[in-house]
Amino acid sequence: MTISWKGVRYMNNILGVINLNEKEDKIHKLTYNRPIASIPFAGRYRIIDFVLSNMVNSKIDKVFMFTRNKYRSLVDHIEHGRPWDLDRKNEGLFMFNPLINYYSNVRRGDMDIIRDYLDYIFYTKEEYIIICPSNMICTVNFRDVLKKHLEKKADITVVYKNIKESDEMFEDCDSIALDEDGMAIDLIRKKKQHNNVFMETFLMKRKLFIDLLNKKILGADHDLFKDTVFELKNNKNIYTYEYKGYLVCINSIKEYFGRSLDLLSEDTMNNLFHQTWPIFTKVKDEPPTIYQKNAVVENCLLAGGCCIEGEVYDSVIFRRVNIHDTASVKSCILMQNTTVEQGAVLEYAILDKNSRVSKNMVLKGTRDNPIVIEKGQII
Amino acid sequence: MAKEVLALILAGGQSTRLGTLNKKLAKPAFTFGGKYRIIDFTLSNCANSDINTVGVLTQFEPLVLNSYIGIGRPWGLDRKDGGVNILPPYLKEKGGEWYKGTANAVYQNMDYIEMQNPKYILVLSGDHIYKMDYAKMIDFHKEKESEATITVIKVPLKEASRFGIMNTRKDNSIYEFDEKPKQPKNDLASMGVYLFNWEILKKYLAKDDKNKSSSHDFGKNIIPAMLSAGVKLYAYPFKDYWKDVGTIESLWQANMDLLKIDNELNLFDKDWKIYSVNSLQPPQYVSRESKVVNSMISEGCKIFGTVVNSVLSPGVQIGKGAYVSDTVIMRNAIIRENTIIHRSIIGSRCEINEECSIGKEDSSNITVVPYDYFMEGGTVYE
Numbered sequence: 001m002t003i004s005w006k007g008v009r010y011m012n013n014i015l016g017v018i019n020l021n022e023k024e025d026k027i028h029k030l031t032y033n034r035p036i037a038s039i040p041f042a043g044r045y046r047i048i049d050f051v052l053s054n055m056v057n058s059k060i061d062k063v064f065m066f067t068r069n070k071y072r073s074l075v076d077h078i079e080h081g082r083p084w085d086l087d088r089k090n091e092g093l094f095m096f097n098p099l100i101n102y103y104s105n106v107r108r109g110d111m112d113i114i115r116d117y118l119d120y121i122f123y124t125k126e127e128y129i130i131i132c133p134s135n136m137i138c139t140v141n142f143r144d145v146l147k148k149h150l151e152k153k154a155d156i157t158v159v160y161k162n163i164k165e166s167d168e169m170f171e172d173c174d175s176i177a178l179d180e181d182g183m184a185i186d187l188i189r190k191k192k193q194h195n196n197v198f199m200e201t202f203l204m205k206r207k208l209f210i211d212l213l214n215k216k217i218l219g220a221d222h223d224l225f226k227d228t229v230f231e232l233k234n235n236k237n238i239y240t241y242e243y244k245g246y247l248v249c250i251n252s253i254k255e256y257f258g259r260s261l262d263l264l265s266e267d268t269m270n271n272l273f274h275q276t277w278p279i280f281t282k283v284k285d286e287p288p289t290i291y292q293k294n295a296v297v298e299n300c301l302l303a304g305g306c307c308i309e310g311e312v313y314d315s316v317i318f319r320r321v322n323i324h325d326t327a328s329v330k331s332c333i334l335m336q337n338t339t340v341e342q343g344a345v346l347e348y349a350i351l352d353k354n355s356r357v358s359k360n361m362v363l364k365g366t367r368d369n370p371i372v373i374e375k376g377q378i379i
Numbered sequence: 380m381a382k383e384v385l386a387l388i389l390a391g392g393q394s395t396r397l398g399t400l401n402k403k404l405a406k407p408a409f410t411f412g413g414k415y416r417i418i419d420f421t422l423s424n425c426a427n428s429d430i431n432t433v434g435v436l437t438q439f440e441p442l443v444l445n446s447y448i449g450i451g452r453p454w455g456l457d458r459k460d461g462g463v464n465i466l467p468p469y470l471k472e473k474g475g476e477w478y479k480g481t482a483n484a485v486y487q488n489m490d491y492i493e494m495q496n497p498k499y500i501l502v503l504s505g506d507h508i509y510k511m512d513y514a515k516m517i518d519f520h521k522e523k524e525s526e527a528t529i530t531v532i533k534v535p536l537k538e539a540s541r542f543g544i545m546n547t548r549k550d551n552s553i554y555e556f557d558e559k560p561k562q563p564k565n566d567l568a569s570m571g572v573y574l575f576n577w578e579i580l581k582k583y584l585a586k587d588d589k590n591k592s593s594s595h596d597f598g599k600n601i602i603p604a605m606l607s608a609g610v611k612l613y614a615y616p617f618k619d620y621w622k623d624v625g626t627i628e629s630l631w632q633a634n635m636d637l638l639k640i641d642n643e644l645n646l647f648d649k650d651w652k653i654y655s656v657n658s659l660q661p662p663q664y665v666s667r668e669s670k671v672v673n674s675m676i677s678e679g680c681k682i683f684g685t686v687v688n689s690v691l692s693p694g695v696q697i698g699k700g701a702y703v704s705d706t707v708i709m710r711n712a713i714i715r716e717n718t719i720i721h722r723s724i725i726g727s728r729c730e731i732n733e734e735c736s737i738g739k740e741d742s743s744n745i746t747v748v749p750y751d752y753f754m755e756g757g758t759v760y761e
Contacts, residue, residue, distance in 0.1 A: 043662030044678070266664070266681075273661045283453070283657045287646035288413035288677040288691070290638075299667040304414070304678050307647070317662075 014142060015126035015206060016055040016063040018048075019225065021110035022135050026172070026252035029372040030352060034073040036250060037134040040335050040353070042263055042272070043316055044303040046077055047250055049281045050137045052093075056084045057277050058142035062091040062126060066113050071097050083280045094120070110225050115213050122210060129209045131225065132159075132201040137259075138247045139277050145203050145241045154239035155208060156229060158184055159201035161247045169259070172251050174198045174226070176240060184238040187230040199243065202229060208236075246271040257350060257370045260316050260333050264299050286319050294325055303336075310340065331367070349373065382461065384517060385497035385577075386430050387488070388421055389481055390505030391438030396626045400726050401750040405437065406625065407505035408444045410709040410727060412637055412646065413677040413692050416447060417624060418505045419454075419655040422463075425503075426454045427651050428513035432461035432495055435505065436484045438477060441467060447656060454654045466491060480595030486584040492577065500580055502573040502597065508633050509570075509621040510644065510651050516574055516615050525613040526579050527605055529553065530572035532617045542568030543598045545614045553612040556602050567614060570621055573597060579610060620644045631724055631745045634690045634707045638673055658693040658710075668699065684714070692727070706738070709750070726750035735760060 022036045030039050037048040055063050063086060067074060074095075080086075081093030096117045114121070121129070128149075130142050140159060149157040160176045163169070176196045177186045187198065202225075212228055232238065246268070248259040262268050273279060286305025291297060296311040305320040310327035318336040323329060327340045330347045334340070338351040341359045348365035352375040357363065361379060365371035373379060394406035401409070407418035418435075425433050433456060437444055444465075450456075451463030466488050468477050478484035485492075485502065492500065499520070501513060511530070520528040531545050539560070545567045546555035557563065583601050587593050593600045605612060620643035624630045636642055646653060660679025665671055670685040679694040684701030694711040697703060703720045710727040714720065718731050723738040723746040725731065731748070733756040738746035746761055754760065 264664075266666075269661065269664060278659045279661070280659060285453075285652050285654050285657065287653070288675045289663065290647075291671045291674050291676065292640065293673050295672060297665045297671055298669070300665050301662045302665065302676075303662045305647070 012128070012146065013062075013126040014058070014060050014128045014130050014146060014203075015121070015124050016060040016142070017114075017121075017129055017131045018051055018055075018063065018065040019110050019114070019131055019133055019200075020065065020067050021113075021225075022068075022133055023172075023251060026254075027250070027256060029253060029374065030256065030350070031070070033070060033375060035068060035070050037067075038073040038077055039250065039256065040318055041137070041250070041256075041260065043301045043318055045279060045281045047137065048074065048077065048134045049083075049279055050139070051132060051134045052078075052081075052084045052086070053277070053279045054138070054140055054142065056086065056280070057139075060130070060142060061086070061088065062124065063093045064096060064117075064120065065093065066096045066110065066117075068098060068113070071095070077282050079282060083282050085280075096120070111213065111228065114225070118210065118213055121206065121213075124206070126206055128203060129206045130201065130203045131209075132199070135250045136199045136201070136247065137250065137272075138199065138243060139245050139272065139274070140199070140201070140243045142203070145201070148241045149203050149239065152182070152239040153237070155204060155236040156232070156238045157203045157241050158229075158238060159199045159203075159241045159243050160196045161199060161243045162196055164195075169255065170197045170249055171255075173249050174200075178240055182240050182242075184230075184233065184240050186233065187226060196240075197247070197249070198226075199247065200226060202226075203241075253350070253370065253372060254368055257333065257348075258367070261314065261331060261367075263301055263316060264314055269301075284319055292325070310342075333370075352377075355379075382432050382495050382497040384430050384432070384499045384501055384513075385492060385495045386425050386433045386501040386503055386513070387466075387485055387492075388418070388425075388433060388435045388503045388505045389484060389571075390418060390435050390444060391441075391478055391484060392506070393439045394506075394625075397630065399627065399747045399749060400630075400724060403440050404750070405440050405444050405505075408447060409506075409624075409630070410692050411508065411624065411630070412634060413675050413690050414658070415653060415655045417508065418444070418448070419653055420508050420510065421503050421505055422448070422451070422454045422456065423651075423653045423655075424509075424511050424513060426456055426654065428511075430501065430513060431456060431458045432497070433463050434466045434488065434491060435463060436466045436478065436488065438468060438484070441465070453656045461495075464491065480593075480600075481597045482584055482587055482593075482601050483595035485580075486588050486595070489581070489584070497577050500575050500577045502571075502575070504571040504623075506625065507570065507621060507623050508644065509617075510619065510648070510653070511572070511617060511621075512651075513572075513574075516572070519615050520574050520613070523551070523613045524611065525574075526576050526611040527602070528574040528613045528615050529602065530570045530617050531567040531614045532570050532621050533566050534568045536563060536566045539563035539566050539568060543602075544568055547614045551614050551616070553606065553614050556598075556606055558599055558603075567616070569598060570617060571598075572617075573602075574615075579605075583610075627724065627745050627747055631707055631722075635688070635705070637675055637690060638688060660693050669697070684716075698733070704740070715756070722746060723748060726752060730754065732756035732758075737761070 024031045086093040289306040292309045295308040302317040303319040309325040310323045312329045315332045320337045322339040324342045333350045339356045343360040344357045345362045349371040354376045355373045356378045390407040544557045622633045663680040666683045669682045675690045677693040681696045683699045684697040687704040689706045692710040698716040700717040705722045708725040712729040718735040721738040721740040729752045731754045735758045737760045
């Protein structure tokens with residue numbers, strides 16, 4: 001078989017697919033108006049920024065994003081892929097929002113949503129496809145995954161991270177059982193065997209992906225993509241790639257809060273932010289942050305455009321936050337454009353965007369159960 | 380298609396008096412206010428005043444400036460109709476030459492201006508710090524049926540002899556222009572912001588070009604020539620913050636001005652944002668043992684020491700036990716442990732090692748550490 005020059009160009013090329021089929025039941029206080037993918041994280045980012053940056057840093061220049069509902073804030077944030085340099089004449093970022101069929105009100109899973117757009121996947125030319133979620137925040141290089149995939153001559157490669165058993169993170173994540181050769185034997189639901197956290201990331205040939213979707217077109221009992229893949233374990237080679245870098249999974253308020261505060265250490269920050277692996281995000285044109293005469297700031301991460309007059313300890317502060325004098329903030333996450341007025345005391349709290357805590361209010365949560373002030377609330 | 384206004388930003392001048400900081404950088408490209416470059420102010424003023432056709436005239440060390448401005452995307456100036464054009468001197472049919480003065484620079488771009496075919500031409504300087512709504516000036520120009528309008532600002536009378544001074548009648552019309560007068564009659568100084576009717580300016584530029592003894596300068600030649608020929612000139616009074624940051628002292632002072640509460644420039648004004656190319660750095664980190672007071676800190680900074688009355692650009696690192704006061708530190712400079720800095724400007728990408736001492740607390744001078752400077756540990760630098 002001869003390959004045209006254009007075909008050569010697409011050999012070993014990867015189509016990136018972001019599957020935003022993410023469970024929100026334990027984080028719903030932050031997801032009334034937005035998907036998990038657009039929850040603000042790490043001071044100036046949104047959760048989606050990390051996976052998109054991983055894709056462009058891995059030289060993937062075509063990305064399909066399959067949303068569920070509530071995608072308005074994503075559309076706003078993504079700006080046609082501009083911050084990731086994915087607003088291309090050819091290739092770039094494509095958003096696929098679920099089609100609404102009024103005649104069917106059955107719950108539609110990720111398989112259904114992707115299948116609605118099968119023709120788009122069919123007509124792309126990339127040889128491989130990588131499917132991943134947004135809420136597994138990491139810095140994985142998909143090129144390395146492909147290298148391993150080719151080395152092992154695998155049909156499918158899935159990505160996992162090995163963690164210590166004592167680790168309390170990743171409670172609701174699935175794990176993978178493997179053999180000595182690194183072949184995936186099984187997918188294990190929650191908590192059973194926990195050292196190999198499954199990062200819900202798959203690499204395979206685009207053709208195989210299309211076959212999978214086609215095969216499942218009639219059997220509607222499993223709509224989750226990962227189940228479909230692991231059903232194949234007896235007749236396809238499913239190999240694994242071990243990722244060793246920074247990983248958190250944002251699937252609950254507790255995880256979101258805990259992992260955000262974990263960022264307040266130089267080691268963690270260096271793990272997530274490398275010079276060679278930039279994380280891109282939407283630009284907001286804020287001035288630098290101002291620290292006034294009586295400001296006390298200790299062990300904090302702060303974005304631009306803030307004005308700090310009061311005291312802040314061990315907190316993550318997003319853009320354009322105002323902390324008035326005599327206010328005290330401890331172990332909190334203050335999202336964009338929030339205000340803490342004079343004399344207010346906050347401990348273990350999350351203030352969602354545009355909210356405001358009035359004078360002398362006292363709000364105290366705990367590390368495992370932080371108080372959440374919803375978007376735009378004034379209390 | 381005819382444009383109403385074309386803005387031309389003069390960004391080609393040599394930064395002689397800032398040369399101690401960096402000899403290879405055009406003045407408009409110098410860092411200011413932490414994350415900005417000086418030209419951001421003029422470009423943002425254009426964008427916020429709805430002027431979307433802007434020519435930037437460059438000549439001296441333009442490389443950084445060229446790549447910084449690009450197609451003007453960060454300022455929203457990447458427009459289908461208009462946009463930003465960088466205009467260096469170029470070879471023409473009859474040969475080429477460098478820009479010989481502000482007026483000559485505009486004259487050499489006659490073809491570009493004709494291509495845009497504007498009614499008015501707004502001449503701006505790329506090295507001033509101010510926020511100004513040019514639309515208001517244009518309205519004033521139309522209302523007065525002016526042919527050339529010059530923006531003026533009140534300066535202290537004793538400093539007036541450093542500026543071009545406009546002597547005006549009650550209706551703001553100009554009857555006399557004194558370039559750097561020994562005995563100023565007035566305190567209204569030209570800010571170097573001119574609005575001309577293009578048809579009129581065109582004639583005077585052509586006439587001036589033929590005059591071999593002219594220094595081809597707007598202030599020295601064009602305005603006096605217009606005045607003596609009876610062109611209708613008006614002074615448009617500007618009352619807000621304005622600073623020419625042409626010297627080390629004024630650059631330092633303008634940075635310090637930002638630290639005053641309710642400072643006039645107010646970078647936090649949501650209705651008049653100053654846009655810039657944003658760096659891709661994570662949020663700033665302030666550690667437990669550090670202290671930051673009355674300062675402005677940008678993204679990507681890592682602070683482990685003490686920072687007082689200072690302005691830090693993106694990516695600056697301050698080591699443990701270091702003490703920085705009344706200082707401007709530019710992009711990605713690293714200050715290591717136990718170094719003490721007073722009243723200084725530290726250039727971009729400097730590496731200052733442990734236990735250095737830079738500047739003096741009680742000095743009236745500003746100590747300058749040039750861009751990319753590597754300082755051995757323990758150095759005393761004044």
